[in-house]
Amino acid sequence: MLELLSWVIRIAHYYEYAIVIYILMSWLPGAQQSRLGQWLGRIVLPYLNLFRVIPPIGGMIDISPIVAILALNFAVSGLAHLVLLFV
Template structure:
């Protein structure tokens, strides 16, 4: 049971890492207009935009308009790193305690 939980948590950790790398690639591609409008750029936007749209509402939206920067990327990346570094470890500790491992 311990190995199954560890394996699932490591897969989730790897997926978060991969998603954050894709986010960074998308951000770099946004600086070059012809890359952003390419087929790869459109695919990356379809993958990344639904997640970032969560952070593009409310105060972040107003602050982004005021500064001219899309701060949803930074906030989204920070949330992913928080989940990866803290929330997964917290969840693993709870599961191990509940299961008595």
């Protein structure tokens, strides 16, 4: 069971890195339209779109990726605590 938990935590960290890379790609012109950007978009955007309902601060700063990463971390942490509680 702990091996499975280890894999879930590792995958969540990789997904977090994918979110950060995709967001950083938005700063570079045309980077999200590249092959890597499109591939990351297919992986990351369905999850990020869940948090796009949060309006940007001041009309410019989108904090939804930060909230998405925090939610992912809370979910993984909660799952880890539940698993460790029953093991």
